[in-house]
Amino acid sequence: MKSSRRSILLPLCAAPLLFLAGCGPSAPKKPVIGVSFETLQTEFWVAGYDAIKKECAAQGYDVAEAVADGDAGKQLEQIKSFITRKVDGIIMVPKDAKTCVPMIKAANTAGIPIVLFNRGADGGPDIRTTAVVADNIGLTKLTVEHMIAEARKTGRKHTAAILLGDLGDLNGMARRDGAEAALSAAPDVVEVVARIPTEWNQEKAQAGVVNALQAHPEIDFIFTSSDFLFPSITSALKSAGKYHKAGEPGHVILGGFDGDATAWRMLQDGYLDATGVQDVYFEAKQSVQAIADQRAGKTPAPSILDPGFVIHRGNMAEKSSQMWGTQGAK
Amino acid sequence: MIQRLVSSEFFVLALCVLLLAGLGPFTPGLLSAENLTNVLAAMLPLLLVAAGQTVVLIGGGIDLSATAIIAFTSVTGAKIMTLSGGWMPGHPAAVPVAAGVMLLAGFLIGLANGIAIAWLRMSAFIVTMTSLMAVSGLTVWATESKNIADLPAGFLALGQRPPSALAIAGGSLILIHVLLTKSIFGRWLHAIGHNARTARVSGVPVPAVTALSYAVSGLSAGAAAILLTGRLETGSPVLGQTMMLDIIGAAVIGGSSLFGGRGNVLWTVSGVLFLTLLDNALNLRGLSHFVIMMIKGAVILLAAGLDTLRRSGQTE
Numbered sequence: 001m002k003s004s005r006r007s008i009l010l011p012l013c014a015a016p017l018l019f020l021a022g023c024g025p026s027a028p029k030k031p032v033i034g035v036s037f038e039t040l041q042t043e044f045w046v047a048g049y050d051a052i053k054k055e056c057a058a059q060g061y062d063v064a065e066a067v068a069d070g071d072a073g074k075q076l077e078q079i080k081s082f083i084t085r086k087v088d089g090i091i092m093v094p095k096d097a098k099t100c101v102p103m104i105k106a107a108n109t110a111g112i113p114i115v116l117f118n119r120g121a122d123g124g125p126d127i128r129t130t131a132v133v134a135d136n137i138g139l140t141k142l143t144v145e146h147m148i149a150e151a152r153k154t155g156r157k158h159t160a161a162i163l164l165g166d167l168g169d170l171n172g173m174a175r176r177d178g179a180e181a182a183l184s185a186a187p188d189v190v191e192v193v194a195r196i197p198t199e200w201n202q203e204k205a206q207a208g209v210v211n212a213l214q215a216h217p218e219i220d221f222i223f224t225s226s227d228f229l230f231p232s233i234t235s236a237l238k239s240a241g242k243y244h245k246a247g248e249p250g251h252v253i254l255g256g257f258d259g260d261a262t263a264w265r266m267l268q269d270g271y272l273d274a275t276g277v278q279d280v281y282f283e284a285k286q287s288v289q290a291i292a293d294q295r296a297g298k299t300p301a302p303s304i305l306d307p308g309f310v311i312h313r314g315n316m317a318e319k320s321s322q323m324w325g326t327q328g329a330k
Numbered sequence: 331m332i333q334r335l336v337s338s339e340f341f342v343l344a345l346c347v348l349l350l351a352g353l354g355p356f357t358p359g360l361l362s363a364e365n366l367t368n369v370l371a372a373m374l375p376l377l378l379v380a381a382g383q384t385v386v387l388i389g390g391g392i393d394l395s396a397t398a399i400i401a402f403t404s405v406t407g408a409k410i411m412t413l414s415g416g417w418m419p420g421h422p423a424a425v426p427v428a429a430g431v432m433l434l435a436g437f438l439i440g441l442a443n444g445i446a447i448a449w450l451r452m453s454a455f456i457v458t459m460t461s462l463m464a465v466s467g468l469t470v471w472a473t474e475s476k477n478i479a480d481l482p483a484g485f486l487a488l489g490q491r492p493p494s495a496l497a498i499a500g501g502s503l504i505l506i507h508v509l510l511t512k513s514i515f516g517r518w519l520h521a522i523g524h525n526a527r528t529a530r531v532s533g534v535p536v537p538a539v540t541a542l543s544y545a546v547s548g549l550s551a552g553a554a555a556i557l558l559t560g561r562l563e564t565g566s567p568v569l570g571q572t573m574m575l576d577i578i579g580a581a582v583i584g585g586s587s588l589f590g591g592r593g594n595v596l597w598t599v600s601g602v603l604f605l606t607l608l609d610n611a612l613n614l615r616g617l618s619h620f621v622i623m624m625i626k627g628a629v630i631l632l633a634a635g636l637d638t639l640r641r642s643g644q645t646e
Contacts, residue, residue: 066619069572073375073561084359098562101479199568
């Protein structure tokens with residue numbers, strides 16, 4: 001019995017290896033862009049990845065895919081694998097601004113164009129790359145200013161909580177700075193009593209909001225640095241009996257950043273006041289174009305800014321077609 | 331013959347050869363010197379921390395805190411030597427002091443785990459899981475989630491230059507191998523893994539040996555952090571956070587038993603080599619991330635199945 005079970009195991013081990021020899025794409029004739037994402041675990045990154053694949057196809061590129069699952073070491077190996085494969089360009093969403101620097105240097109040394117999608121690098125003048133990023137500070141400031149305008153209409157002072165992203169991520173820092181800039185200009189309308197670090201983690205976000213609501217039950221103004229944290233916020237608000245539509249008594253003014261499907265549904269249902277929408281399609285197009293430009297011998301700018309836009313109940317009919325989250329909500 | 335091959339300590343090495351022979355001709359770049367150098371460089375940190383895990387597994391334990399130790403020692407060492415606000419910026423002794431503190435911190439955290447498990451008779455799973463949470467929390471709190479860059483070139487070279495990285499990993503592995511195979515500690519540890527009660531009755535100092543096995547695991551995690559931090563040029567509070575499945579998977583694929591009493595650093599080298607080659611080959615084949623995750627998960631499950639079969643074979 002033992003022998004027969006083991007006899008089954010060897011072919012089980014060997015067969016997948018032989019099968020894999022026939023798997024994967026056949027020898028590509030089109031130029032290949034290696035696309036390395038830090039994660040595909042939120043709607044925004046999935047939408048970004050799909051947009052890049054579509055744009056690559058439109059501009060005549062094949063795509064080689066890699067996802068690092070939040071591990072900078074693994075992402076370094078994946079970038080080196082791309083270099084070994086001699087891909088024609090690399091588009092990367094780095095884990096953070098610092099650990100991507102040796103990856104960019106490796107691509108620079110190999111002479112392969114490398115573009116950062118939606119997150120910049122903090123590597124000084126020694127690295128050559130183009131970062132296609134949203135105007136995180138400006139767009140967040142506009143979004144929070146809209147929320148402040150809504151608060152001002154009530155005629156009373158509001159108490160706020162801000163959900164911070166990963167502060168090792170330039171986007172997280174920029175969104176914090178944008179929110180703080182808007183809020184510091186309106187001390188008569190909003191007072192911030194809780195700054196909740198989330199490290200882009202939903203569990204930490206929910207625990208942080210629950211704690212903040214217990215410590216400050218008067219909180220009636222919440223901004224999150226990313227829309228993907230809204231399920232955590234709404235769960236905490238519902239538990240505290242504070243989840244109400246705009247115009248209803250006890251409504252908590254809510255704002256976010258990204259423009260995902262959850263934000264779109266909340267906006268339609270009247271719970272969300274505003275969110276800053278990153279134009280994923282613009283960023284994907286610019287990223288692939290930056291690779292094409294470098295291959296053609298041109299030098300794109302080190303940074304290409306996606307201005308994005310603020311969507312709110314006043315302009316949602318007009319702007320919804322440009323919001324990537326409406327595709328996910330369908 | 332098949333039975334002997336599957337039970338052989340060279341089985342995983344044979345699978346590595348099969349992998350290279352089967353996929354090499356169809357996977358551009360897989361057999362190139364550049365790629366094989368990359369594979370070697372990539373496997374060294376995993377090798378170190380998996381070797382430490384092997385020591386713990388032989389004694390019938392498990393160390394879930396290794397990834398937290400990697401992150402903690404990474405930022406501790408980086409904070410000492412960073413040129414931007416470090417404790418010893420530009421000091422000629424900064425690199426050796428930082429590397430020494432990283433190793434010492436790993437050893438002490440591992441020893442604390444070991445003491446709680448061995449003398450307080452607490453569950454290894456709970457102790458190291460709690461340690462994972464506490465040390466991770468401390469690391470993120472102390473750094474406010476910020477990475478620490480601007481590390482001295484001398485330190486970066488430890489992780490980036492193949493000869494120095496090989497020397498660190500190779501030297502550590504030889505030490506652990508000698509410890510397990512040529513010392514009384516290794517014989518005692520195997521005895522504890524087979525049956526702790528019998529070992530105690532036979533005069534083996536079970537608590538001290540168990541505690542030391544966790545200290546070795548912590549020390550290995552500290553050494554792995556030196557290589558990883560050097561390679562990424564950054565001390566990161568989340569470094570190695572997602573490595574745990576690969577660490578335990580590599581040890582088990584190599585043949586170390588999750589039930590204790592069986593394991594060997596050389597087998598773990600095979601396990602790490604196989605897992606790293608598999609990951610590399612699948613990436614080079616251009617397979618989807620999710621397909622790669624499914625294949626790796628299936629391979630680790632298969633290895634755990636083999637381990638159970640081996641154990642049932644021993645007890646029947």
